[in-house]
Amino acid sequence: MTMTRRGALKVLGAAAGAAAVTTAEARTPKPSGPDDLGLLFDATRCVGCRACSIACRDANGLAPDVAMIGGAPYDAPADLNGSTLSVIRQWSTESETGYLKAQCMHCADPACSSVCMMGALHKGKRGVVQYDVDRCVGCRNCQIACPFNVPKFQWASASPKIIKCELCRHRWDQGKGPACAEVCPRGAVVSGSRPELLAEAKRRLAAKPAAYQGGIYGETQGGGTACLYLSPVGFAPFGLPALGNEPAPALVETVQHAIYQGAFAPMVLFGTFAIVAWKNRHAVTAAEENDS
Ligand code: SF4
Numbered sequence: 585m586t587m588t589r590r591g592a593l594k595v596l597g598a599a600a601g602a603a604a605v606t607t608a609e610a611r612t613p614k615p616s617g618p619d620d621l622g623l624l625f626d627a628t629r630c631v632g633c634r635a636c637s638i639a640c641r642d643a644n645g646l647a648p649d650v651a652m653i654g655g656a657p658y659d660a661p662a663d664l665n666g667s668t669l670s671v672i673r674q675w676s677t678e679s680e681t682g683y684l685k686a687q688c689m690h691c692a693d694p695a696c697s698s699v700c701m702m703g704a705l706h707k708g709k710r711g712v713v714q715y716d717v718d719r720c721v722g723c724r725n726c727q728i729a730c731p732f733n734v735p736k737f738q739w740a741s742a743s744p745k746i747i748k749c750e751l752c753r754h755r756w757d758q759g760k761g762p763a764c765a766e767v768c769p770r771g772a773v774v775s776g777s778r779p780e781l782l783a784e785a786k787r788r789l790a791a792k793p794a795a796y797q798g799g800i801y802g803e804t805q806g807g808g809t810a811c812l813y814l815s816p817v818g819f820a821p822f823g824l825p826a827l828g829n830e831p832a833p834a835l836v837e838t839v840q841h842a843i844y845q846g847a848f849a850p851m852v853l854f855g856t857f858a859i860v861a862w863k864n865r866h867a868v869t870a871a872e873e874n875d876s
């Protein structure tokens with residue numbers, strides 16, 4: 585009996601589906617740890633002064649992103665970008681307006697690291713989702729996978745890398761924490777362990793229940809995040825995605841594993857690409873060092 589093209593596609597589709605189901609069932613979501621570091625942002629307290637964004641830039645040695653506003657230069661990025669790890673966005677409803685601080689959410693089970701075949705993005709100490717430029721091949725899968733649109737690629741650089749908030753981990757050995765939380769004059773952004781932040785968010789909700797709507801974003805959404813949000817208007821006006829409780833990697837890895845199951849050739853191709861990209865990166869870095 586010969587098989588038609590449609591028949592063959594059906595069989596392939598069923599096999600891929602079965603593989604996907606098997607993988608989805610096998611995957612265990614990764615929970616947050618009791619010592620995971622995070623941030624709590626309370627939109628009822630933020631006045632949009634942007635001290636947090638400026639402190640973030642200073643602490644991470646990033647150049648200002650200057651735009652001319654009313655004829656004067658301001659460091660006012662519209663969003664996260666290749667030189668901006670933290671940004672204050674404005675939101676509004678029919679009756680209210682306010683501000684939202686955006687940065688990496690430090691997901692308990694991050695999609696960005698799930699799709700990073702080189703391990704350049706990975707969980708480090710205290711649950712921080714950190715980046716290792718020496719492992720990065722610039723594939724930018726992390727940008728596609730992140731449900732919060734956080735990782736940014738430095739297109740303008742001769743030796744580009746991905747950038748995103750790493751909770752100021754380079755300051756920890758100086759006894760310092762996240763710079764943004766240190767300078768906020770309103771207590772709108774505070775840092776601490778995730779259990780401490782959850783307790784503080786619940787305390788604020790209980791003390792002023794009429795001031796908040798929508799509970800605590802990040803407590804369960806997307807499998808939980810270490811950066812948590814409180815809002816006076818719910819979370820739709822913030823532009824935060826309406827995620828279920830399942831971590832994003834469950835879907836991403838299901839599709840990825842179904843596609844690559846038993847596929848040795850793409851791995852070899854990817855490995856070759858990785859070596860070439862790594863050599864190119866170090867050639868550019870060496871050239872820059874020779875020029876300086
Ligand atoms: S420093 Fe505090 S009040 Fe000012 S913009 Fe940042 S979060 Fe809002």
Ligand code: SF4
Pocket residue numbers: 688689690691694695696697713729730731732733734735748
């Ligand atoms: S917010 Fe995006 S970049 Fe940050 S940990 Fe989660 S998936 Fe990764």
Ligand code: SF4
Pocket residue numbers: 639640641643644669670687748749750751752762763764765
């Ligand atoms: S924790 Fe550090 S890197 Fe992250 S947003 Fe705050 S200041 Fe920026």
